[in-house]
Amino acid sequence: xxxxxxxxxxxxxxxxxxxxxxxxxxxxxxxxxxxxxxxxxxxxxxxxxxxxxxxxxxxxxxxxxxxxxxxxxxxxxxxxxxxxxxxxxxxxxxxxxxxxxxxxxxxxxxxxxxxxxxxxxxxxxxxxxxxxxxxxxxxxxxxxxxxxxxxxxxxxxxxxxxxxxxxxxxxxxxxxxxxxxxxxxxxxxxxxxxxxxxxxxxxxxxxxxxxxxxxxxxxxxxxxxxxxxxxxxxxxxxxxxxxxxxxxxxxxxxxxxxxxxxxxxxxxxxxxxxxxxxxxxxxxxxxxxxxxxxxxxxxxxxxxxxxxxxxxxxxxxxxxxxxxxxxxxxxxxxxxxxxxxxxxxxxxxxxxxxxxxxxxxxxxxxxxxxxxxxxxxxxxxxxxxxxxxxxxxxxxxxxxxxxxxxxxxxxxxxxxxxxxxxxxxxxxxxxxxxxxxxxxxxxxxxxxxxxxxxxxxxxxxxxxxxxxxxxxxxxxxxxxxxx
Numbered sequence: 001x002x003x004x005x006x007x008x009x010x011x012x013x014x015x016x017x018x019x020x021x022x023x024x025x026x027x028x029x030x031x032x033x034x035x036x037x038x039x040x041x042x043x044x045x046x047x048x049x050x051x052x053x054x055x056x057x058x059x060x061x062x063x064x065x066x067x068x069x070x071x072x073x074x075x076x077x078x079x080x081x082x083x084x085x086x087x088x089x090x091x092x093x094x095x096x097x098x099x100x101x102x103x104x105x106x107x108x109x110x111x112x113x114x115x116x117x118x119x120x121x122x123x124x125x126x127x128x129x130x131x132x133x134x135x136x137x138x139x140x141x142x143x144x145x146x147x148x149x150x151x152x153x154x155x156x157x158x159x160x161x162x163x164x165x166x167x168x169x170x171x172x173x174x175x176x177x178x179x180x181x182x183x184x185x186x187x188x189x190x191x192x193x194x195x196x197x198x199x200x201x202x203x204x205x206x207x208x209x210x211x212x213x214x215x216x217x218x219x220x221x222x223x224x225x226x227x228x229x230x231x232x233x234x235x236x237x238x239x240x241x242x243x244x245x246x247x248x249x250x251x252x253x254x255x256x257x258x259x260x261x262x263x264x265x266x267x268x269x270x271x272x273x274x275x276x277x278x279x280x281x282x283x284x285x286x287x288x289x290x291x292x293x294x295x296x297x298x299x300x301x302x303x304x305x306x307x308x309x310x311x312x313x314x315x316x317x318x319x320x321x322x323x324x325x326x327x328x329x330x331x332x333x334x335x336x337x338x339x340x341x342x343x344x345x346x347x348x349x350x351x352x353x354x355x356x357x358x359x360x361x362x363x364x365x366x367x368x369x370x371x372x373x374x375x376x377x378x379x380x381x382x383x384x385x386x387x388x389x390x391x392x393x394x395x396x397x398x399x400x401x402x403x404x405x406x407x408x409x410x411x412x413x414x415x416x417x418x419x420x421x422x423x424x425x426x427x428x429x430x431x432x433x434x435x436x437x438x439x440x441x442x443x444x445x446x447x448x449x450x451x452x453x454x455x456x457x458x459x460x461x462x463x464x465x466x467x468x469x470x471x472x473x474x475x476x477x478x479x480x481x482x483x
Contacts, residue, residue: 002053009137015047017159018148018167039114041148041167051171054138059175067128068178069185071407074199075174078404081279082334084198086395087407088205088278089337090443091194092248092287095207097439101249101257103220104205105265106276108242109231112200113177114165117235118143121180129179142172164235174199180234187230191223198279208247210256221264228266240268246276250438251286281334287441289341293348300327300352308359316360320379323360327352331384336391338384340441350384357381377480386475389450396429396447397459397467411444415452427459428452 005011022037029036062068063076073084092102122140125131131139146162166173177199188195188204195204204227206220231238245263247254262269275284275291282292303326311319331349338346354372358364361375376383382390399409415428429448434440440449451459458474461467 002050005050006054006134006138009134009141011050011138011142012047013145015044015050016146018043018146018162018169019156020148020150022150022152039150039168041169042151043167043170048171051142055171055175058135061131062129062175062179065129067182069182069197071185071196072178072182072198073196073405075178076405078398078402081198082336082391083395083405083408084196085279085281085334085337086443087405088196088203089287089441090411091205091207093439093442094444096249096253097434097436097442098207099210099253100207101247101253102205102207103217103245103247103260103263104203104276105220105224105263105270106244106246106278107202107204107227107265108239108244109200109202110237110239112181112236113168113173115236116165116177116180118164120234121176124179124182128182139172139176143176181236183230184227187226188223191219191226193220193223201279203278208257210253213257213260217260217263224265225267238266240265240270243270244273244276245270246273246283246285248283248285248287250436254285279334281337287438289338289345293338293341293345296330297348297352300330300349301355303327303330304352304356304359307356311359311362319360323356327356328381332387332391335384335388336395338388339392339446340437346385346388353381353384373480380476382472382475383479386479390471390475392443392447392450393454393471394464394468395443396451397461397464399447400429401464408443412447427456 001012018041020039020041022034023040024031025036025038071084071087073079073081088104092104095102118140121143122136125139126136143166146167147159148162148167149159150157166176178197181197181200181202184197184202185195193204193206195202197203204220204223206216208216228238243265245265247257247260249257260272262271264270275282277283282295283289284291307322307326310322314322331353338349353376357372357375357379360379361370363370363375370378373383395408396412398404399412403409413430415430429451431448431452432444434442434445440446454471455474458467458470461470
């Protein structure tokens with residue numbers, strides 16, 4: 001069926017009906033407001049298999065195109081929210097090391113996936129990405145003639161045609177959205193403004209010269225106006241009132257910019273915020289990571305209390321699995337950004353892990369015969385600080401051996417001594433010079449530092465699974481060498 005569909009350039013009509021099940025965006029939001037729901041499409045299972053087969057043949061062509069946004073991290077192999085955050089923070093730390101704060105605008109797009117113009121998308125596929133013939137016909141067939149109905153509980157609405165947008169919850173929809181918004185990078189580059197995207201999550205930022213920063217702000221505001229026009233011409237809507245502006249830098253440098261209070265986003269003055277949530281991380285203006293660790297700690301303790309209620313019903317193996325899924329996964333999410341953070345913020349998360357270990361092993365606080373360190377060692381869990389190092393080392397290995405993601409790989413350079421030394425063949429990385437301790441937290445500096453401390457046998461591991469296994473053993477022995 002798949003081969004017949006591809007050869008004829010037609011997507012089966014039977015699979016074009018979607019049932020939309022609204023999902024609340026956040027538990028704290030008002031459930032009576034329709035805009036607080038995500039319209040996730042429940043699609044036919046066979047339809048998704050067909051889409052995945054098409055994607056496996058189509059994606060490599062798109063990603064190789066020079067017109068694809070290099071800094072779009074969503075729906076690409078080896079890219080994630082963590083790699084996108086590392087790129088963003090690397091640029092902020094590097095600019096701060098040169099004495100420049102970074103002004104960032106996080107844009108909010110209204111119903112981004114639901115406003116895509118099919119005719120514009122097909123034209124972009126043809127003109128910008130060279131898609132033609134049966135492939136273009138198949139995509140056109142996939143987009144057109146779709147219908148959807150909304151189901152809430154046992155009630156369903158009548159089916160209505162979908163003349164615009166791509167289904168949220170589909171396999172192909174995310175990549176098609178990335179193609180549709182690829183010109184954003186061209187517009188930003190023309191104004192000499194840095195940008196990055198993760199799906200519809202878009203950030204624009206520029207480093208400000210202390211002596212004359214008005215010109216840099218004008219370039220950013222001009223870029224935002226150009227983007228607003230582009231969004232209007234392409235059937236999309238920028239929501240300035242929900243966009244967030246923030247100035248990043250060292251505390252001392254931020255004081256010298258105390259006069260900068262707002263930024264104009266598409267005709268709307270946006271007041272600078274003290275913090276912003278980007279890709280699962282809460283970043284404050286001085287990048288202390290205090291708001292992030294506080295929010296993460298609160299979320300984890302909530303799940304630990306819930307887990308404690310069911311612990312007696314689980315055996316030891318199942319308890320470890322549930323603890324890892326509910327809490328440890330949250331502690332590990334984008335944890336590489338915590339490198340260089342103050343010890344009090346790392347210790348806050350360490351208390352979370354210690355509490356989790358006590359629940360898993362049925363130990364009561366303050367009466368346990370074993371210390372928290374002993375409990376972690378028995379569970380074979382790395383402490384928080386070592387987990388941060390583990391993540392950074394893994395990102396460095398992937399960037400060096402796969403070249404992915406390219407925007408992180410290009411930040412790492414092999415060490416080349418001026419004369420032949422034994423270290424010439426040790427697979428070490430060059431550590432760039434920096435002026436401030438704040439700047440040393442950049443990926444281009446932190447990753448080589450951690451990488452060079454690893455034994456050569458681990459750095460030269462033949463595969464990622466082997467590297468991770470040996471790295472875990474090495475860090476485990478180092479973390480508990482002096483109990």
